[in-house]
Structure formats: structure tokens, C-alpha cells
Amino acid sequence: MISQNQKLGQPQNLPSIGLRPGLEGVPVTQSAICDIDGTKGELRYRGYPIAELAAQSSFLETTYLLIWGDLPNPQELRDFEKEVQMHRRVSFRVRDMMKCFPATGHPMDALQSSAASLGLFYSRRAIDNPKYVYDAVIRLIAKIPTMVAAFQLIRKGQDPIQPRDDLAYSANFLYMLTEREPDPLSARIFDRCLILHAEHSLNASTFSARVTASTLTDPYAVIASAVGTLAGPLHGGANEDVIKMLEEIGSPENAKSYLDNAILTKKKIMGFGHREYRVKDPRATILQGLAEELFARFGKDKMYDVAKALEQEAESRLGKKGIYPNVDFYSGLVYRKLGIPRDLYTPVFAISRVAGWLAHWREQLGANRIFRPSQIYTGEKSRKWKQADERSSTKSN
Numbered sequence: 087m088i089s090q091n092q093k094l095g096q097p098q099n100l101p102s103i104g105l106r107p108g109l110e111g112v113p114v115t116q117s118a119i120c121d122i123d124g125t126k127g128e129l130r131y132r133g134y135p136i137a138e139l140a141a142q143s144s145f146l147e148t149t150y151l152l153i154w155g156d157l158p159n160p161q162e163l164r165d166f167e168k169e170v171q172m173h174r175r176v177s178f179r180v181r182d183m184m185k186c187f188p189a190t191g192h193p194m195d196a197l198q199s200s201a202a203s204l205g206l207f208y209s210r211r212a213i214d215n216p217k218y219v220y221d222a223v224i225r226l227i228a229k230i231p232t233m234v235a236a237f238q239l240i241r242k243g244q245d246p247i248q249p250r251d252d253l254a255y256s257a258n259f260l261y262m263l264t265e266r267e268p269d270p271l272s273a274r275i276f277d278r279c280l281i282l283h284a285e286h287s288l289n290a291s292t293f294s295a296r297v298t299a300s301t302l303t304d305p306y307a308v309i310a311s312a313v314g315t316l317a318g319p320l321h322g323g324a325n326e327d328v329i330k331m332l333e334e335i336g337s338p339e340n341a342k343s344y345l346d347n348a349i350l351t352k353k354k355i356m357g358f359g360h361r362e363y364r365v366k367d368p369r370a371t372i373l374q375g376l377a378e379e380l381f382a383r384f385g386k387d388k389m390y391d392v393a394k395a396l397e398q399e400a401e402s403r404l405g406k407k408g409i410y411p412n413v414d415f416y417s418g419l420v421y422r423k424l425g426i427p428r429d430l431y432t433p434v435f436a437i438s439r440v441a442g443w444l445a446h447w448r449e450q451l452g453a454n455r456i457f458r459p460s461q462i463y464t465g466e467k468s469r470k471w472k473q474a475d476e477r478s479s480t481k482s483n
């Protein structure tokens with residue numbers, strides 16, 4: 087299961103590539119999971135275009151594709167869905183632990199803690215056992231939504247509600263979160279959002295997952311590491327900040343002055359820009375369509391006009407630098423219409439991205455070499471010890 091392509095002995099005499107902050111453009115692994123063409127704005131999971139998957143597939147079917155490399159046949163999909171459904175419940179110990187979390191804590195911190203705690207229930211060093219790996223995949227895909235929904239009810243002073251076995255994956259999450267069964271359109275649109283967020287090659291949180299996986303630690307620690315990385319406002323945390331920004335702008339007429347000031351003060355526009363894309367993120371376009379579907383049925387969110395006005399203003403000013411809306415720009419408007427609280431947008435992103443992180447975890451184990459990059463040292467070369475009374479104030483440094 088685990089193949090070590092560890093080159094033992096002395097470090098390799100590899101040519102220096104010079105400093106690359108953020109590893110921009112530096113390939114650090116080979117992967118067959120996701121392909122992005124940032125110039126054309128194309129995204130494929132295992133070779134399938136994202137637009138087709140978002141239109142035709144389900145999140146669990148896409149999860150199966152990402153993790154095992156092929157679309158499941160009907161029996162394989164039914165078996166996978168059944169396995170996930172059977173493992174949705176979370177131990178009372180985890181629920182009781184979450185009841186000790188401060189209700190004011192951010193749900194991403196609650197998720198990172200509870201995801202890591204799952205490792206306490208299952209033996210750690212069995213990752214060379216294919217059944218352990220399979221069981222870990224099922225447990226994490228099944229339990230992460232339950233834990234996100236549980237913290238939402240716990241922080242309101244309520245007891246979490248148990249998953250409903252008669253509801254499909256996305257409908258069950260929305261039920262556990264809102265305490266009412268969602269209408270079919272909302273459940274379907276939410277499921278399509280999960281497909282869109284499931285995987286995106288070597289983004290920061292997936293890189294965290296692979297680095298953590300490369301030490302051969304348990305998969306729960308791998309996912310906890312990735313959740314912590316996704317939480318940052320430059321990454322998955324942006325979807326929450328986009329809504330805050332749109333509310334600050336307030337009306338479409340204010341979009342131009344907001345952008346003028348942001349450019350003047352070099353303030354980043356949240357939900358814009360991407361390390362890979364030089365055009366509009368294809369996921370943003372699809373999410374815009376999903377938002378419009380919801381607005382047609384349940385009434386439009388006036389923040390949508392603000393978002394469109396900002397996108398239009400930014401087109402001429404930031405487009406020439408290749409800065410366009412990314413996946414986080416419209417996703418919050420969909421979640422808001424679905425009644426999901428704003429500080430749960432990133433945990434929802436995490437529910438989806440667990441699929442991609444697990445796919446990369448398995449792939450890393452299949453051709454592992456522990457990540458240990460080098461550095462360019464810029465500190466003091468060598469200094470002589472000084473007794474305490476010989477030292478001047480460090481404030482001068």
C-alpha cells in the first residue's frame with residue numbers, strides 16, 4: 087500500500103532552483119487527480135470537466151471518482167452511499183467534547199479539533215492496511231458534516247440532532263444543520279456546490295494534507311492539518327469575508343469607490359485573484375448560475391447586484407493583471423440563500439474538500455517521500471556566548 091521512494095543515504099546533489107516564495111510554479115509531486123488550465127479557465131477531476139460533473143454527478147459519486155480514480159458503476163455507488171450513511175453518527179464522547187468548546191469559538195476551530203479527535207478512536211499506525219484506509223475514508227466523508235452541524239446546534243445551546251438514514255448526503259446535512267428537511271431544489275444545489283469545492287490540485291490545504299501524510303501519520307491528523315490551513319482568509323476563509331465586503335459596500339453604486347480605495351490602499355478584494363487562474367474561475371461562473379436558480383425560486387438577494395457591480399468595475403481595472411472572481415466570490419451568496427450561517431461557509435468548503443484531501447492522502451501513500459524542502463539561510467553565521475551581564479539590550483536589534 088505504501089511505497090517508499092525514499093532515497094536513503096546522502097542528500098541528492100540536486101541543482102539549486104533559487105528562492106521561490108510560496109513554491110510558486112514549483113512542482114513538488116506528481117498527481118493524476120485534478121488538472122487545471124489557468125489560462126483557459128478549465129478544471130477537470132480525473133479528466134472529467136467540472137461543468138459536466140456539477141451538472142450530472144452527485145457529491146458522493148464525485149468523491150468516489152476522486153478517491154478511487156473512476157466513476158462507480160450503479161452497485162459500487164449504492165454500496166458507497168450505504169457505507170457512508172451507516173457511519174454518519176459521531177461518538178457521544180466527541181459530542182460531549184464539543185459541548186465544552188466556547189460557543190463563541192469559530193466553527194473551523196471546532197471542526198479542526200473534532201476531526202483530530204477522531205484519531206483517538208482508531209488505531210494510529212495501520213495505514214499500510216487497505217481496510218484501515220478504506221474505513222478512514224468512509225468515516226471522514228460521513229462524519230465531518232455531522233460534526234459541522236453538531237457544533238451549530240451546540241453553540242445555540244441545543245443538543246445535536248441525529249442523522250436521518252432516509253435522507254441523502256446533502257439533504258441530511260441541511261436537515262441536521264437547520265432542523266428541517268430541505269426542499270429538493272435546495273438539496274440539489276447544495277450537492278452541486280459540494281462537487282464544485284471538492285478538489286483543486288495542490289492548493290494550500292491540500293499541500294498541507296500531503297506534507298502531513300508524507301510523515302505516515304494517521305488520516306485524522308492529515309485532515310485536521312488541512313482544515314487548519316483552509317481556515318485562512320487567503321484560502322477557504324475568503325468566502326465568509328466576501329459577504330462582509332459586499333455588506334460594507336452596501337449598494338451597486340458604491341462598488342466603484344470601494345474598488346478605487348482598495349486599489350489605492352493595495353487592499354485585496356476578497357473572492358478575487360488566484361495563483362492558477364488568469365481568467366474567471368470556472369467554478370465562480372457555475373456558482374453564479376446556482377445562485378440565480380435559487381433567486382428565481384426564492385427571491386433575489388440584493389447583495390447579488392452589489393457583487394455583479396463589483397465584478398464589472400474590477401474587470402477593467404484588475405482584469406489586465408489576470409485578477410478575476412474565484413470560487414469564493416459567489417459561493418457565499420448561494421449559502422446565504424440556503425440559510426447557512428456566514429461563519430459556516432468555510433466549514434462547508436471543508437466538508438467538500440475532504441474528498442480531495444483524502445484522494446491526495448491515498449496518492450501520497452502510493453509514492454511517498456517525506457516532504458523536507460531546503461532554505462536559504464540569512465541569519466548570523468557564528469556568534470560567541472555572552473554571560474547575561476555582558477549583554478546589551480535586544481531592543482537595538
Ligand code: SDX
Binds near residue numbers: 108285322356
Ligand atoms: C481559494 O489555490 C487554490 O486552488 C485555492 C482555491 C481552492 O479551490 O483550493 O481555489 C480556493 O483559496 C481561492 C482564493 C480565495 N482567496 C481570496 O479570494 C483572497 C483574495 N485573493 C488574494 O489574496 C490572492 O489572489 C490569492 C491568495 C488568491 C493568490 O495570491 P498570489 O497568487 O500569491 O498573488 P499575489 O498575492 O502575489 O498577488 C499578485 C499581484 C499583487 O499585485 P502587485 O503587488 O504585483 O502589484 O496581484 C494582486 C497583488 O496585490 N492581487 C490582488 C488580489 N489578488 C492578487 N489585488 C487585489 N485583490 C486581489 N484579490
